[in-house]
Amino acid sequence: MTGIERKRRFGKLVPVILTWFDLAAMIGAYLLTALFITPGQQTLWLGRHVWIIALAAWLPAGWKLCRSSRYRALKMERTATDAIRAAGLHALLFLALLYVTGTAGVEWQSFCVFYALSLILLPLCRTIARSLLKIFRSHGRNYSRVVIVGDNETGRRLHEQLTTDPGFGYRVLAIFDDSAPAVSGNLYCGATDSLLDYVRDNNIDEIFCTVPADAQNAMRAAVTAADTVGAQYYYVPQLSRYVTRGFGLNTLGHMAVMPVNSPPLGRWSAKSAKRLLDIVLAGTAAIFFPLLLIPVAIAIKLSSPGPVFYRQLRTGYRGKPFNCLKFRTMRYDPQDEAPVEKNDPRVTGVGRFLRHSSIDELPQIFNVLAGHMSIVGPRPHMVSHTEYYSEIIDRYMARHSVKPGITGWAQVNGYRGTTDRLWKMERRVEHDMWYIENWSFLLDLKIIARTGINIFKGDENAY
Numbered sequence: 001m002t003g004i005e006r007k008r009r010f011g012k013l014v015p016v017i018l019t020w021f022d023l024a025a026m027i028g029a030y031l032l033t034a035l036f037i038t039p040g041q042q043t044l045w046l047g048r049h050v051w052i053i054a055l056a057a058w059l060p061a062g063w064k065l066c067r068s069s070r071y072r073a074l075k076m077e078r079t080a081t082d083a084i085r086a087a088g089l090h091a092l093l094f095l096a097l098l099y100v101t102g103t104a105g106v107e108w109q110s111f112c113v114f115y116a117l118s119l120i121l122l123p124l125c126r127t128i129a130r131s132l133l134k135i136f137r138s139h140g141r142n143y144s145r146v147v148i149v150g151d152n153e154t155g156r157r158l159h160e161q162l163t164t165d166p167g168f169g170y171r172v173l174a175i176f177d178d179s180a181p182a183v184s185g186n187l188y189c190g191a192t193d194s195l196l197d198y199v200r201d202n203n204i205d206e207i208f209c210t211v212p213a214d215a216q217n218a219m220r221a222a223v224t225a226a227d228t229v230g231a232q233y234y235y236v237p238q239l240s241r242y243v244t245r246g247f248g249l250n251t252l253g254h255m256a257v258m259p260v261n262s263p264p265l266g267r268w269s270a271k272s273a274k275r276l277l278d279i280v281l282a283g284t285a286a287i288f289f290p291l292l293l294i295p296v297a298i299a300i301k302l303s304s305p306g307p308v309f310y311r312q313l314r315t316g317y318r319g320k321p322f323n324c325l326k327f328r329t330m331r332y333d334p335q336d337e338a339p340v341e342k343n344d345p346r347v348t349g350v351g352r353f354l355r356h357s358s359i360d361e362l363p364q365i366f367n368v369l370a371g372h373m374s375i376v377g378p379r380p381h382m383v384s385h386t387e388y389y390s391e392i393i394d395r396y397m398a399r400h401s402v403k404p405g406i407t408g409w410a411q412v413n414g415y416r417g418t419t420d421r422l423w424k425m426e427r428r429v430e431h432d433m434w435y436i437e438n439w440s441f442l443l444d445l446k447i448i449a450r451t452g453i454n455i456f457k458g459d460e461n462a463y
Helices: 003-033 040-043 048-068 076-100 110-138 153-164 192-202 216-229 268-303 349-357 359-369 383-389 397-401 424-436 441-457
Strands: 143-150 170-176 204-209 232-235 250-254 254-256 309-315 323-328 374-375 405-406
Touching: 003 048, 003 076, 003 110, 003 397, 040 110, 048 076, 048 153, 048 374, 076 110, 076 383, 143 153, 143 192, 143 216, 143 309, 153 204, 170 192, 192 216, 204 216, 216 232, 232 254, 309 383, 323 359, 359 405, 374 441, 397 424, 405 441
Parallel strands: 143 170, 143 204, 204 232, 374 405
Antiparallel strands: 250 254, 309 323
16 A cells, blocks of 8 residues: 555545544543433433433534534634534533423433533544644655646745644645746646646645636646646635635526625624723723833833833824733833833833833733724824825725734734835734634634744744
């Protein structure tokens, strides 16, 4: 058996393995429920009749999860969301089957305990399983062999996305294009008329096509190659650089049309959930803030003369300026607005510690409570920076369609600190726009958790 055949055989087992993780989580939740309910309920709960009904209700819910297990590049928050939806489907089916079979006596308290445990264990086990699978793939196992058709800017960005995280298990072997190579370098393997032979000879699993819609020969070659060898075919529209929040698929007569999905934070329910999280976290932090304020204030005063807090006018929601609050970390000069550089002599010794640990940002919890900021969102920039970058970076002002945040998706992905090169700000804006167009409540929790980990580990860009 060749290495490729072993890889494919294992690939078929991945959904099965994840399904067993899901089933183990639900069985664990079911058995743990017996520890928290009354003895009478415990006897009924562990009886064969209720147990079989609970297992039968899991079959369609587990199948739904199994289908989502086929995708490689799933975000962790999507994984957890799928698990929560499966638990909800199980609840409806479980109750319906109990009613249809005439099973009585199971109290609501037992259901509440069971599904509370399920909503903890199922997303947790599923996330752990996905993490273990990513580790396995990052060591060169269970990878998917990929070919990109289209040597252009979209192809370059796609190549970067496929290879940045080895845990997704993509290995780009070649790039084909009917024009001369532009950005692919050593991966360029020629025109698309040789694509079919290459795909057949190298056991390609997936073909990504990034050519313009009018490049009929290249698209036909890609589709033919995928159909011939049974590879998965994907078309990546070139406008994905400007619209990153995903598309739907409808039909208009005999034509396919792709409506752009509305941003999640445009919904009232999403805004309310995000604001509630802000109030809970910022309010809790404000209660304990005096315990930190006293020693930090003393240290700042001893390090250099000037105020404890530093207020700077920054661009906020819908482009409106507001005073962003921070602990002062530099020698006081109200006229100096130059960005901080690495080893900047203006930063005091205490300020260097505050910046490296991100403690200097904590006063912004009061900006959050006042409604100027959110816990998670695009970082607010100085007004002068907004005026400058809005003229030279596409969609820069669109990042102000949500409230700025204390931390954000760009920051936890390494794009914080100085923006001495234009590409750094461009990448920051790209990450901010991805966050806006893919927001979820679980994504905010993920960013908060990663921020805490980065603070504990230390961030080399925090200076």
